[in-house]
Amino acid sequence: MSRRSIALATAAGCAAILAGVAYAPQVLRAQQAQPPLPIHQVPQAKDGGVVVMLCDGKTSMEVKGLKTGESMSHAQAVEVTRELMAQWQREHPNEKWEIAQTEQAPAPMSYAASAAGAKAASKGMQQGDTYASFTERDYKIWKNETDNFVAEGKDLFHDGAALGGTIGVSCDMCHPDASNTHPETYPKYQVQLQKVALLRDMIDWCIENPVKGKALDPNDPKLRALEAYILAQRKGVPLDYGKH
């Protein structure tokens, strides 16, 4: 990632805080007793512009001529982030700050010369195809992304209100650890629904009836996250569609 993109991402994060759009999964993270996310107090604008703050919660500057709700031009945003980072570096002369842009990107390496390639060669394994070329780091990133998705689902599974529930009932009350959700048995004819049901149909049914919320659209990120959590709890269980 280049320095510029780091700085831009930083500015975007700060802008989100400025606008008060902070994503806070409500009860669930609190349930696990994690400390609340810090909320940065941005100083008042003095010249009628918009104050932008770095994610350290201290370094800030005012963008003159910019009004609340307006977007900066790309060039202006680059200038603002450059100025913020310069200010931060002046205040932290002894901090180690690596400028990614000046780092040498690893030179493209032939698969045979890579660590994975050497390992495969030494073990007499097939070599050279796309998937075999991914590194441990790649796998870690993918796992992290997947686990985060599952964790979102876990939060929703334990928070009836987040699903629009109106009577204090959440999924985990009847299904601790997503037990008795048996995702491996779908599709199957669900006699009470009078049709062949998928897991999502049953999730929606539960949201609508026991939880007393509104059924989610099949593409709703909440429904996808719930499916992810439920499936993740049944790892290793053989698929057995149609089972009653």
Place this chain on the structure above:
Amino acid sequence: MAARHKSVETKYMEERDAVLRGLRGLDRRTFLKVLAASAGAVMAKSLMPPHTFQLVEVANAAPDKSAATAGMAGQPPFTFAYVSDTHLYPRTLNQRFVRAAVKAVEDVNALDPQPDFVLFGGDLAQLGRREELDLGKQILAELKAPVKMMVGEHDWFYDLGDTWQEMFGPPNYSFDWKGVHVVVLMSVHEKDFWTARKMTPAERMHTVAGLDNGIQSRFEVGDDERKWLSDDLAKVPHTTPLLVFSHSPLYKYYRNWNFWTDDAEQVQAILKPYNHVTVIHGHTHQMLYNQIGNISFYGMLSTAWPWPYAPTGLPTLTVQMNRADPFDQFDGLGDGRINVRPDGLADKIYSLWDRNPVTVKADYLVSHGKTARPPAPQFASY
């Protein structure tokens, strides 16, 4: 979703709302006419309460031979009933659990003859609030038989038992009943997990209320109460049958869901010298029974929601109940009775709503499953 997808409860609430909307437009005379008509309709459909409770023969009214082998004169048999795990929210938030608790009270009140007393098995409230406990107290006040209260973790961890004790007295106590010594325990103490995490009372309660929330500690009777139990039993002869009520099972079933008491072995050791001990517990919301040495264990049904059997640790003696129908609010739930026999053993009747009742005889447990096996389920756990 189409209308046919709705649960029985959803349809009931919609019909009720429609009726209430309609009633707003009526004058008093018309209202009374409607009232009379609906009463007639209810009678015609045979919907008079109680329509879910089915009486079962009362077990072994006469003293039997085993009383002699137990070295007892044979005390008179008696029956008590239970209602457990109502998990009430404030009435304004959730009427489902209120209807269920009322239904259980109506069931027990319909028993003829009436039970000697009614054990309330704990978890009267869902989140330990005064409003919830007050509501529960009002509902249980309708019971005709005397009520013996037991506390559950949902009643306790908002204010560490202040309100519950103010309303119902000490959480552990004992009494003698027709030759049986009865002990009520508070078995859901937890080691402090909240102070270091700077939790508010509401967060602490919410953590404990999550069955699969691993942050909380494991249930325990604790040093002080085990000492109290030993002292309480010091004067009770070993031939006296013991009935012990605990909210959590006094054995180790499944740790992750606190289907578990951490010092269970130590409590069992205190009970070991007695010829006949029956432990009746709540918390697990399912048909569940076990035998460890001289101790027979029976789990109680909930009125609020059923729990699936845990993935591991189910006692081999337990014959699973059929899975609950999610489309039926009351399925897998209910109340029940315990018939204490002259020999001091206890038979348990699971009065399941919307299903046939199931009797688990003490003979099944004390014979370690050799006789009187309860009926097998058609649909056991996935």
